[in-house]
Amino acid sequence: MNRARSARDPRRPRPGGRARSLLRGRSARALALLAGCGLAVLVGCGQGSEADPDAALIQRGKVVYETSCSACHARAPGEDGPVGPAITGSSMELLRAKVLRNEYPAGYTPKRDTQAMVPLVHVEADLPAVHAYLESVAK
Numbered sequence: 498m499n500r501a502r503s504a505r506d507p508r509r510p511r512p513g514g515r516a517r518s519l520l521r522g523r524s525a526r527a528l529a530l531l532a533g534c535g536l537a538v539l540v541g542c543g544q545g546s547e548a549d550p551d552a553a554l555i556q557r558g559k560v561v562y563e564t565s566c567s568a569c570h571a572r573a574p575g576e577d578g579p580v581g582p583a584i585t586g587s588s589m590e591l592l593r594a595k596v597l598r599n600e601y602p603a604g605y606t607p608k609r610d611t612q613a614m615v616p617l618v619h620v621e622a623d624l625p626a627v628h629a630y631l632e633s634v635a636k
């Protein structure tokens with residue numbers, strides 16, 4: 498009798514209620530932790546790309562140059578290659594004309610008068626990267 502009454506005593510914290518509030522406390526901490534991690538990741542990413550936004554572009558251009566151009570042009574783009582001439586310092590306009598259409602910009606004097614290079618249209622999207630790479634090694 499007595500025990501049953503005390504079990505219903507409103508002053509005694511109910512086991513269920515206590516567990517729920519504990520859970521609330523824990524999940525709030527977990528959420529705060531998650532938010533903190535997310536923020537750290539965001540800040541980390543921001544710093545990574547802000548540190549040198551050109552580095553990734555240059556690196557991409559180097560890969561494209563080595564896979565698509567260095568069979569004919571020298572591995573070091575500032576030197577004459579076995580077939581193609583040195584191409585550091587090429588403007589974006591020259592790159593577009595030569596790589597995409599096998600043409601030269603109006604008034605441009607080609608370094609070689611051969612017609613051995615073929616258009617390489619598949620690198621169109623990567624031309625800015627190739628340009629950035631050529632600029633980076635020209636310095």
Ligand code: HEC
Nearest residue numbers: 565566569580581584587595607608609611612613614620
């Ligand atoms: C099949 C060999 C070959 C490949 C591959 C090649 N080139 Fe060439 N490239 C040449 C040759 C040879 C010339 C000289 C002109 C000619 O014969 O077409 C040349 C000329 C150029 C020129 C003009 C240079 C000047 O100022 O007169 C540019 C710019 C150029 N290449 C960029 C590239 C880029 C960028 C790539 C890679 C995306 C590439 N080439 C891939 C052979 C090649």
